[in-house]
Amino acid sequence: MTSTTPRVATGAAAGTAVPGGRHPQAWNAVATIVIWLTSLFVVALWVSGAGIQSLFAMNAETLNTIGRLTGLVSANLLLYQVLLMARVPLFERGFGRDAMIRLHRLAGFWSFWLLMLHIVFLVAGYAAQAGMNPLAQAWQFVWAYPGMLLATAGTALMILVVVTSMRRSRRRLRYESWHLLHLYGYLGVGLAIPHMLWTGADFITHPAAAAYWWALWALAAACVLVFRLAAPLWRSLRHDIRVASVTPDGQRGVVVRMRGRGLHRLHARAGQYFVWRFLDGAGWSAGHPFSLAAAPDGDEFVIAARLVGDGSQRLTRLSPGTRVLVEGPYGHMTGERRTGGKLLMLAAGAGIAPLVALLESEPYRPGDAVLVTRDRDELDRMRATEIDRLTLTRGVRHVTLNGPRGDEPRWFPARYAAWDGAELIRRIAPDLDECDVYVCGPAAWMAAVRADLARAGVPAERIHSEAFAV
Numbered sequence: 042m043t044s045t046t047p048r049v050a051t052g053a054a055a056g057t058a059v060p061g062g063r064h065p066q067a068w069n070a071v072a073t074i075v076i077w078l079t080s081l082f083v084v085a086l087w088v089s090g091a092g093i094q095s096l097f098a099m100n101a102e103t104l105n106t107i108g109r110l111t112g113l114v115s116a117n118l119l120l121y122q123v124l125l126m127a128r129v130p131l132f133e134r135g136f137g138r139d140a141m142i143r144l145h146r147l148a149g150f151w152s153f154w155l156l157m158l159h160i161v162f163l164v165a166g167y168a169a170q171a172g173m174n175p176l177a178q179a180w181q182f183v184w185a186y187p188g189m190l191l192a193t194a195g196t197a198l199m200i201l202v203v204v205t206s207m208r209r210s211r212r213r214l215r216y217e218s219w220h221l222l223h224l225y226g227y228l229g230v231g232l233a234i235p236h237m238l239w240t241g242a243d244f245i246t247h248p249a250a251a252a253y254w255w256a257l258w259a260l261a262a263a264c265v266l267v268f269r270l271a272a273p274l275w276r277s278l279r280h281d282i283r284v285a286s287v288t289p290d291g292q293r294g295v296v297v298r299m300r301g302r303g304l305h306r307l308h309a310r311a312g313q314y315f316v317w318r319f320l321d322g323a324g325w326s327a328g329h330p331f332s333l334a335a336a337p338d339g340d341e342f343v344i345a346a347r348l349v350g351d352g353s354q355r356l357t358r359l360s361p362g363t364r365v366l367v368e369g370p371y372g373h374m375t376g377e378r379r380t381g382g383k384l385l386m387l388a389a390g391a392g393i394a395p396l397v398a399l400l401e402s403e404p405y406r407p408g409d410a411v412l413v414t415r416d417r418d419e420l421d422r423m424r425a426t427e428i429d430r431l432t433l434t435r436g437v438r439h440v441t442l443n444g445p446r447g448d449e450p451r452w453f454p455a456r457y458a459a460w461d462g463a464e465l466i467r468r469i470a471p472d473l474d475e476c477d478v479y480v481c482g483p484a485a486w487m488a489a490v491r492a493d494l495a496r497a498g499v500p501a502e503r504i505h506s507e508a509f510a511v
């Protein structure tokens with residue numbers, strides 16, 4: 042082991058009480074039950090349409106019924122893909138952002154491949170029944186069946202979304218271009234749905250099933266309109282949020298302070314983020330997610346952004362008085378997640394912003410909170426003044442792990458290469474078993490931290506994180 046040890050700063054402090062903590066498991070249970078109930082309904086629909094009998098018929102009907110089942114499950118997953126990104130409070134609270142994105146991707150993968158199987162099986166089944174060439178059958182489907190032309194256009198859009206979301210093509214596209222193409226997915230889903238209700242055997246023969254399905258889709262569309270458009274717009278106008286000041290934060294960051302009317306009524310908590318849109322001219326419509334960088338206090342919100350591209354650079358040019366549109370508050374990396382009294386906070390780069398806000402607002406005793414910051418260089422550190430204040434006034438122990446990365450995918454700098462990651466964590470936080478651990482930074486860095494935390498014996502329910510990535 043190397044003699045190099047992380048730098049630690051501690052200050053004298055005044056203490057506060059140790060928290061209780063409200064558990065969000067109930068939200069998670071309700072959200073999970075809702076998903077399972079609707080999924081079971083879809084399978085029940087297929088069974089009640091003699092799906093099982095057709096499956097064992099061992100003729101063209103077998104192909105058709107597999108086609109129907111894959112289509113139903115695919116449509117149900119498409120519904121959840123939309124709902125999971127519609128910012129529905131039930132799913133926001135039940136799963137949190139990172140889990141929702143994972144579920145959205147998983148649902149996307151399966152809904153797409155089940156959609157492909159749906160097409161293949163139905164074309165093969167109908168072609169076998171009619172004694173036709175499958176290509177001629179596919180052609181006939183598109184032109185002769187109600188809603189199928191729309192469904193074909195919808196499928197083409199979904200293929201476009203899937204192809205542009207594959208890792209290799211995603212890397213080549215600008216975030217904004219990818220996001221715009223991704224929005225075409227909504228149109229694709231909208232175009233694909235009517236054919237089910239106009240031609241799907243399960244719906245034509247069961248009016249109640251058709252009513253249920255229409256209602257579910259109308260609800261999904263309403264959720265998108267309400268939670269992604271109407272509610273954020275209404276809140277932004279009601280609270281009249283405006284830029285108050287813009288100041289540098291370290292050599293590659295900026296702090297934006299905003300004020301508004303009755304901001305406390307938004308019930309934002311430290312650790313949460315908003316998607317922000319600044320009405321400062323052309324290009325305002327591209328929203329960017331930034332976490333609250335200070336405990337939300339009265340009628341002021343503060344964000345601290347690393348200058349990485351157009352969107353964050355633009356913040357440096359904002360003038361006081363600029364109107365701000367907000368979507369949020371989102372995120373579950375809050376104090377509600379705490380299970381015990383002590384805290385270990387690990388931040389890389391701009392990931393420090395929400396962790397400082399949490400340390401400012403959470404109760405803990407002096408010496409019971411450790412903050413680890415990871416930057417390439419000391420001058421890059423964001424929220425430096427606030428961190429110093431926390432060490433002095435709240436007794437936070439601050440550990441810096443600065444320096445360039447090594448070749449290996451590790452969360453600490455190359456100069457600590459001789460350390461084992463799990464051992465390093467225990468060395469930094471000897472009372473790790475009593476700590477809730479908050480982790481924030483780039484996704485790959487967080488994955489490396491989580492792996493070492495797991496090896497150090499920290500159970501998953503005591504690790505709370507939010508990745509700064511899509």
Ligand SMILES: Cc1cc2nc3c(=O)[nH]c(=O)nc-3n(C[C@H](O)[C@H](O)[C@H](O)COP(=O)(O)OP(=O)(O)OC[C@H]3O[C@@H](n4cnc5c(N)ncnc54)[C@H](O)[C@@H]3O)c2cc1C
Nearest residue numbers: 216328329330331332346347350351352353391394509510
């Ligand atoms: C939940 C969350 C909270 C965040 N909080 C902070 C914070 O407090 N401080 C901070 O400095 N950064 C934060 N980020 C990262 C920040 O959103 C991006 O750095 C910023 O949007 C980059 O935009 P850009 O135009 O400057 O850079 P670009 O060069 O356009 O983008 C750089 C990278 O940022 C990501 N990105 C860009 N636009 C968006 C977007 N609209 N939504 C999601 N990701 C995007 C993409 O992965 C992109 O590859 C957060 C990200 C998320 C997801």
